[in-house]
Amino acid sequence: MRALRVAVAVLALVVFAGFGGGAAAVAKGRAPERWLDMDLQGSDGYSVHISSGPSGHLNLEVSKGWFAATYVTRDQLAAPDRVKAQLRGLGTVSVRFHPRGPVRQPTTPYCSKKQRPTLQPGLVRGTIKFAGERDYVRVEADEAKASIEESKRGSCRYASPPPEFDPRERDWASKFTASGDGVFFLARRYQPGAIPTGDALYFTETGELFKETPALPWLLIWREIKVPAPASTFQDAHPEHLTISPPPPFSGTGSFARTPESVFTWTGDLALQFPGLDPIPLAGSGFEPGYCLRESGCIDQHLD
């Protein structure tokens, strides 16, 4: 599992290095970056966004409310107006872009005028078939709205924070983290009324890599969820003891405590159920816990 986590991290670096490399290429006068984006409506209220860019990867993002999952695989064509990718038993994307209407240069937040991309609207035609694990979402189309974004002087594509980000969320009073193989759990507690959604916030992110086989391409799946909750779910009145019991889709309780060995343990039946998956344990001896009080400092416990 540790190797898997490392592999995920390495792959993520490769993916992001691909983005950065594109920007550098533009700065050196080489070809501009082009991104093909498609938006679709999935079943059960999920939104589906598919994109393919200069890194030669296809990203298929599924989102609804506080949940998001991104499926990344190799784009077999890596052409600016065509996409062909197998999502390892979950679906296929094989489309060609057809422009419709004039090129626009929309205003983009956090992006200077020089860096502003151009946008060619249009549609894609071909095959888009995707079914999430245990069919939690389905999407099937032979045509979809799409656009090609082109950046001439470095991409602003990742310049802006995600729209749901609230800067007040940084002002936590205490927080707890637990890192396991391919899993990261974050819990934050706030002063009453500091954020509008509740006095506690729970965030979990997972990374899962399926290696390439002779028959199947690699597939990387990131999943994340953020859940607001009342302060009563984050009990840390005792300075060295913490109990966390977030609301669904979390279940159970996690407990952080000091032992007579002066080791801090993170135990309990806390788990998270992502759509289409069995519950994922979020507590136990495989997690490295950390607990911080904004005014005092942090406790970080390392594994054996």
Place this chain on the structure above:
Amino acid sequence: MGGRRLSLVAICLAVAAVLLGAAGAGQASLRRGKVEVQPARTYGYLDLGRQKGYRLVLYVPNKRVVVIYGFRLDRVRSENFGIRYSLYAVRNRGDLEQGVVRGRFGALGRVDLHFRPNGKVSKDEPPSGCEGGSETAKSGSFVGQLSFRGSGNYFHVSSSKGRAYLAHSPRLRCEPGRAEEVPPGSPRRYVTPSPLISDRHSIALFDASGNSHGRAVRISAVHQEGSPPGAEVQVGIVESRHGVAIGHGIYLEGGRGTLLTSLPGAHPATATLAPPAPFFGKGVYSEENQSWSGSLGVRLAGLKVPLTGPGFRMHLCVANPLKDRNGCEYFKGEPPADERAARPGWVLR
């Protein structure tokens, strides 16, 4: 304490250097008032080979002291590190400048050696920040009588055939803080243990010191914040017999169960110490009775020493990392690690 005393010597020497510098300012590229002097020094070394896992060395740090020391590196459960050492120090009755080393270790042995150079000489430039000439080391051998058995007849040394050298370092003028400390002239200073454990960011610390069978004994155990279950443990044992200063020590990283304590704020506080071999048994501290009892002891080269008893002074610290940001810091008044590492027991050549 020892480190402070050495610092005082260094300060006195620095003052002397300033006065000397005023007399011969023309030769000094270092500015007047900004130098300290590292006195000229002659020292000798003889490799006595290995016995029972210990590397044995005869070390003559200056003209006044002869030390025979042994140290042994251990691996506990293939990953934890440990070191054991034994030191025996006496007055040198020979003239080291002439290559003569004479020391009487009482019933433990004696040394009567003469250095014979083999013609090979190596030179080392003065350390950075110092000037005044190169250190010369003459390779060769010691000839004469050598017999040493150590405590409990644990070692048997009778040959002086090992690699040897006699080195001379000239008087150096150094920038403040660059000069090496003057090796102490008292044999006892070479066997006095200092903490090898850092207690900065420690969140559990137990320390007990006292006398056991005529020996000064100190045991310390520390658990650092964030580290896995277990604790670092150190024992220092010092005694003086018939003019021989003797020190034994051990440092090891013990695994799960080595140090258990009550939680912060709990009273009466308790601690249980049960390090792995060569320790044996278990020591129990109770704040309520102010007692340090149990079967805890340690086996070191030729010794089996109990580490508990009524005559010990105990200190237990259980720190909350969110309140005590620097941890227990019980040892902070003692010499820092870089000074301790320069002691003869730790000179690895």
